Amino acid sequence: MNRLSRSRRDAIRNLAGLVAGSPLLHAQKDLPDTGSRQPSIDEIANIFEMEAIAKERIPRANWDYIAGGVDNEWTLRRNREMFDKIIFRPRMLVNTEKMDLSTTLFGTRIATPILTAPSAGHQQAHPDGEIATAKAAAAKGTIMCLSINSSIPPEKVAASTEAVKWWQLYMREDLDSSRERVDKAIAAGFKAIVLTVDGPYNSHRERLLRGRIRSTAPPGMTTRRRTTEPHPYGLEPVLVHKLDWAFLATLKQWAKVPVLVKGILTAEDAVLAVKHGADGIVVSNHGGRYLDYAPSSIEVLPEIVQAVGGKLPILADSGFRRGSDVLKALAIGAKAVLIGRPLFWGLGAFGQAGVEKVLQLMTTELALAMGLSGKPTIASIDKSLVRIEK
Numbered sequence: 001m002n003r004l005s006r007s008r009r010d011a012i013r014n015l016a017g018l019v020a021g022s023p024l025l026h027a028q029k030d031l032p033d034t035g036s037r038q039p040s041i042d043e044i045a046n047i048f049e050m051e052a053i054a055k056e057r058i059p060r061a062n063w064d065y066i067a068g069g070v071d072n073e074w075t076l077r078r079n080r081e082m083f084d085k086i087i088f089r090p091r092m093l094v095n096t097e098k099m100d101l102s103t104t105l106f107g108t109r110i111a112t113p114i115l116t117a118p119s120a121g122h123q124q125a126h127p128d129g130e131i132a133t134a135k136a137a138a139a140k141g142t143i144m145c146l147s148i149n150s151s152i153p154p155e156k157v158a159a160s161t162e163a164v165k166w167w168q169l170y171m172r173e174d175l176d177s178s179r180e181r182v183d184k185a186i187a188a189g190f191k192a193i194v195l196t197v198d199g200p201y202n203s204h205r206e207r208l209l210r211g212r213i214r215s216t217a218p219p220g221m222t223t224r225r226r227t228t229e230p231h232p233y234g235l236e237p238v239l240v241h242k243l244d245w246a247f248l249a250t251l252k253q254w255a256k257v258p259v260l261v262k263g264i265l266t267a268e269d270a271v272l273a274v275k276h277g278a279d280g281i282v283v284s285n286h287g288g289r290y291l292d293y294a295p296s297s298i299e300v301l302p303e304i305v306q307a308v309g310g311k312l313p314i315l316a317d318s319g320f321r322r323g324s325d326v327l328k329a330l331a332i333g334a335k336a337v338l339i340g341r342p343l344f345w346g347l348g349a350f351g352q353a354g355v356e357k358v359l360q361l362m363t364t365e366l367a368l369a370m371g372l373s374g375k376p377t378i379a380s381i382d383k384s385l386v387r388i389e390k
Helices: 006-020 023-030 047-057 060-067 074-085 129-139 154-160 175-188 206-210 247-255 267-275 297-308 323-332 341-350 352-373
Strands: 086-088 103-105 108-110 114-116 144-146 165-169 193-196 259-264 280-283 314-316 336-339 386-388
Touching: 047 060, 047 341, 047 352, 060 206, 060 341, 074 086, 074 297, 074 323, 086 323, 114 129, 114 144, 114 352, 129 144, 129 154, 129 341, 129 352, 144 154, 154 165, 154 175, 165 175, 175 247, 193 247, 247 259, 259 267, 267 297, 280 297, 297 314, 297 323, 323 336, 323 352, 323 386, 336 341, 341 352
Parallel strands: 114 336, 144 165, 165 193, 193 259, 259 280, 280 314, 314 336
Antiparallel strands: 086 386, 103 108
16 A cells, blocks of 8 residues: 655645735635625725735734734723724705815815824835825815824825825834934925824734744834833834823924824824824824723723813724714714724725725715714714613
8 A cells, every 4th residue: 555654744734824824814704705806996895804814915023013903902802892882873855965074184175084094004004105195185176194104205295296294103213213203204395293192002913923023113114213111011102102192292293283192092182183283183093003801992982972061172093994984973072083904904905096996995884874864964964873781
């Protein structure tokens, strides 16, 4: 009887295990059933289908950085789960013939209340990177908020379109270097500064650690050399861990444009943001990438809206994937929302056209949900539209 040698059997078994564990194979299972081919961009029905295509096309290390959260990724999951607790209360026989999804933020009229969130290293997903995202946002009449960790210099991104753009600030360096960055952003034409405050220490992203990617910076991006002394508990602090609310006045003096504070998750901090002169708040848990077991943005949005009492605009990010998600946030009291990971899905799948498709799909879903709920305009949306389950 012919028998396979032990080494040959082991080789076949190892190959089978490699194929079974391939991320490409698992990504393919998530795709819509279109036979042996991937769907074209015109066939995409929702942004989750875009995610499946992007997962297959983006290198594994890059994908883990884009998709991953912190520790057990509990908050990452909760960001989606808590939308299921919010139920619509639609009204009938309301004239919704004339739909209008436009709104105004700091004097800028935008066609949709869906903005692009500051997210690092768009070239991880596509060579055109942030320039493709900026052009897509401009094409869809909305605002791009550029990450300080952009893979393309902010001056080039700013010059790529004439549309209004915002710029995100991490206080990771000394004050002088940070002010220099702010000055350059304002000179380049960015119309607002979004101060991100929820990362005083670099987080523990186990998905990256398992892939032997030590840095929280995007794969392939260089990080500045650390100049601080080793932390006694092995933590990796950044400058914001030394700052308090008084810094907001300093930043407003530097910028002389609207300053939003991003990373607020409690009513107490929302009140402090108002007290210290913030021009806006972004309710955010950083997409589940810093503190695990932090609440989802959508579940704390009601208390923050109530605490602020209309004194300044409130935006939200983290977990928004459907137009119905956006409508729920608007009904609770958000002025607009920002999306992050879906940008990478669109870029990775189809480049600029993919980002445009993401914005189009979510805006169309929002319009449909509004029309079916008897809310033809953004101004007509109020908290009576939703019921929040305990």
